[in-house]
Amino acid sequence: MSGALSAPIANYVALSGILFFLGVTGVLLRRNPLIMLMSIELMFNAANLLLVAFARLWTQNVGQIFAFLSITVAAAEAAIGLAIVVVVFRSARHVDVDETNLMKG
Amino acid sequence: MVHHVMGVPGFYPWLLALWLLPLLGAIVCFAFGPQLRRVAGAFASAIVGASFLFAVICWGVGTQTVGGALGAHQVLFSWLPGFDFGLLLDPLSLVWALVITGVGCLIHIYSIGYLEGDRAFARFFAYMNFFIFAMLTLVLSDNFVGLLVGWALVGLASYFLIGYWFDRPSAVAAARKAFVINVVGDVGIMFAIILIYSRIGSLSFGDVFANVDKLGTATLLAVLVCLFLGAAAKSAQVPLHTWLPDAMEGPTPVSALIHAATMVTAGVYLIARCAPLWSASKDAQLLVGTIGGLTALLGAVLGMVQWDIKRILAYSTMSQIGYMIMGVGIGAYEGGVAHFLTQAFFKAQLFLGAGLIIHALSNEQDVRRMGGLAKKMPFAFWAMLTAVLAISGIPGFSGFFSKDLIIYGTLANGHPWLYAVGILTAGITAYYMFRLFFITFFGTYRGDVDPSSLGIRHPELAGVASAHADAEHLHMSGWVMNVPVAILMVPTVFSGWLLFGGTHSPWARFFVSQFAQIRLPAAPISEGLTSVLTFVLVLAGITVAYLRYATPSAQRNAVERLRRETVGMPPVLSNAFYFDAALDALFVRTSQWLGYLAARYVDPLVIDGGVREVVISTQWLGALARAFQSGLVRAYAVLLVAGAACFIAYYALAGGAR
Numbered sequence: 105m106s107g108a109l110s111a112p113i114a115n116y117v118a119l120s121g122i123l124f125f126l127g128v129t130g131v132l133l134r135r136n137p138l139i140m141l142m143s144i145e146l147m148f149n150a151a152n153l154l155l156v157a158f159a160r161l162w163t164q165n166v167g168q169i170f171a172f173l174s175i176t177v178a179a180a181e182a183a184i185g186l187a188i189v190v191v192v193f194r195s196a197r198h199v200d201v202d203e204t205n206l207m208k209g
Numbered sequence: 210m211v212h213h214v215m216g217v218p219g220f221y222p223w224l225l226a227l228w229l230l231p232l233l234g235a236i237v238c239f240a241f242g243p244q245l246r247r248v249a250g251a252f253a254s255a256i257v258g259a260s261f262l263f264a265v266i267c268w269g270v271g272t273q274t275v276g277g278a279l280g281a282h283q284v285l286f287s288w289l290p291g292f293d294f295g296l297l298l299d300p301l302s303l304v305w306a307l308v309i310t311g312v313g314c315l316i317h318i319y320s321i322g323y324l325e326g327d328r329a330f331a332r333f334f335a336y337m338n339f340f341i342f343a344m345l346t347l348v349l350s351d352n353f354v355g356l357l358v359g360w361a362l363v364g365l366a367s368y369f370l371i372g373y374w375f376d377r378p379s380a381v382a383a384a385r386k387a388f389v390i391n392v393v394g395d396v397g398i399m400f401a402i403i404l405i406y407s408r409i410g411s412l413s414f415g416d417v418f419a420n421v422d423k424l425g426t427a428t429l430l431a432v433l434v435c436l437f438l439g440a441a442a443k444s445a446q447v448p449l450h451t452w453l454p455d456a457m458e459g460p461t462p463v464s465a466l467i468h469a470a471t472m473v474t475a476g477v478y479l480i481a482r483c484a485p486l487w488s489a490s491k492d493a494q495l496l497v498g499t500i501g502g503l504t505a506l507l508g509a510v511l512g513m514v515q516w517d518i519k520r521i522l523a524y525s526t527m528s529q530i531g532y533m534i535m536g537v538g539i540g541a542y543e544g545g546v547a548h549f550l551t552q553a554f555f556k557a558q559l560f561l562g563a564g565l566i567i568h569a570l571s572n573e574q575d576v577r578r579m580g581g582l583a584k585k586m587p588f589a590f591w592a593m594l595t596a597v598l599a600i601s602g603i604p605g606f607s608g609f610f611s612k613d614l615i616i617y618g619t620l621a622n623g624h625p626w627l628y629a630v631g632i633l634t635a636g637i638t639a640y641y642m643f644r645l646f647f648i649t650f651f652g653t654y655r656g657d658v659d660p661s662s663l664g665i666r667h668p669e670l671a672g673v674a675s676a677h678a679d680a681e682h683l684h685m686s687g688w689v690m691n692v693p694v695a696i697l698m699v700p701t702v703f704s705g706w707l708l709f710g711g712t713h714s715p716w717a718r719f720f721v722s723q724f725a726q727i728r729l730p731a732a733p734i735s736e737g738l739t740s741v742l743t744f745v746l747v748l749a750g751i752t753v754a755y756l757r758y759a760t761p762s763a764q765r766n767a768v769e770r771l772r773r774e775t776v777g778m779p780p781v782l783s784n785a786f787y788f789d790a791a792l793d794a795l796f797v798r799t800s801q802w803l804g805y806l807a808a809r810y811v812d813p814l815v816i817d818g819g820v821r822e823v824v825i826s827t828q829w830l831g832a833l834a835r836a837f838q839s840g841l842v843r844a845y846a847v848l849l850v851a852g853a854a855c856f857i858a859y860y861a862l863a864g865g866a867r
Binding site: 128135137140201204205206207208 | 838839840841842843846847
């Protein structure tokens, strides 16, 4: 059951849950898009941690490879997110997401 | 279904020409009215005259019998299965065609003089020719739909001509009233047509009459009641008669042609045409006979109390058509049709004679303001006298023969009450016709008398003498008006002799193949005795009229006597038994009330409300959807997280259950 892991799997899952919760909380509560992007990265990392932990547990490298893919997507997403933040700042002179409501129906 | 063709099929160019010529005349008069000017009258008269000539030429084919088929049948085109449109000329439609074109031609000629100087001269003749065409369509059609088309077209022509002087509000109102009441009848016929087609699958007269037994007693009665609704509306039968007296707003020749001689007898034609249907239902016969008798009596009673010369004649028309409807209704078809023929002559003559007087007195129509015209207008005097004798049923004149045929027919068909009504009405008829005659022609001229001393209470007439206070300068009519009246005098006096000789008379032999199945049984009172009884009542009527209006003392005190009669008139009579008020309360008010309800509630709440409800619900849905589109990134994030949480919770729970 334990495989090549140096600690029990429950620890990894608990750490991943905490990281994900921190990320969700950051996205929901912070109004600065930069912090929100960082929180999203936190949620990505929680998922990546689970991927590599279970890959190690079941000695299947697919999980390792998938973590790399996920990191790549996260990097692309961060780039687009930061570009949006820059554009918003140029037009609105601020980056508060609560004040940015041009899409309001 | 048994197919049955009435008439010998073939190609009959004269029949087509007789039918279509008046339509051509109407189109030409309408299109080239300004160019034709005065010629329009002569042109239109010539068209109808030619039509009459063609009708005479068609006499031979109209009365031919080849292998059980009677008359001429011209197929025009086929529309639906079981429904070919065509023309049928048999003795019945031949009589009508001859009267429509013959009397029509004379009245056209008369109109040239009567409407001289009218500004829309050509339009009048366009309408008149159009009417002739419509009426010929009605009587020549070989099926119910063609009949209904003609039926509606004559109603339209009647509307045009009653409202011919459209600058008079009363004429416009009368035209509208006539049209609306006639449409009630049209709808009745339409229902009958639907019933017939649904049961028999054909609408040609031949097929329908050959398959009467497929209708069943109840359906047959329904069909006949619907048909009679149409006949009653067109022929001014109680209680749909109220339009006819008002229709007198039209020019007098129109009253003579349409509202006396031809159109109003369309109901008689319809019943006579559908004789095989009517003979199959005793209930329908009783209904129609009763309504006819009631109309005859009511018209005569109301005719006694009118002062307008044309309204007297209108009620008399209603009464005479009541006779005809009673005749054809109870199965005395030959009698009813005969009375149509003689009435067409003497009633046209009465109207044209009245027109001579009205023309001479510059549109004065109140008989109280006439009087003493015998010496001033000898021609009108003789014309009216012959017609009055004919309508009263003096032996030897036309009305005597036809009226007695109907009265005797009622008894022979077992309707003693209608027999009594017929004889009584004959007496009243003699009274009111001679009343008109004596007031108009006897005594001294009253046009120069103050209207209030005659009891006339028109505010605009107070203290005003008639336009022709000077009776020496009447507007006498020329030959163009006198000649048609003189020609009409011949059949007015003599046409009844066609009926002389019982079953061997020319009339009976003419119709022997048409109404062969109907032979009158013997009646308890002989035909001769019936004539004597009727004649006694007619004499009594004339005597009363003489005593009231024509004795030397009555002539001397005419002004005072007329005033007393006017003032003492019971309101129930001067309001014509309140038929107008009753119809108004029952139908006009109800319709207005329904219209008010629709305008007040149905339209704003149901129609507009429905549309508004769609708008409101769309708005509501939009508001609901918009609530999610807050534009707040964090609100979207909450939704995302909540959605993800639901997703996870579902699989966690479902996974647990599995």
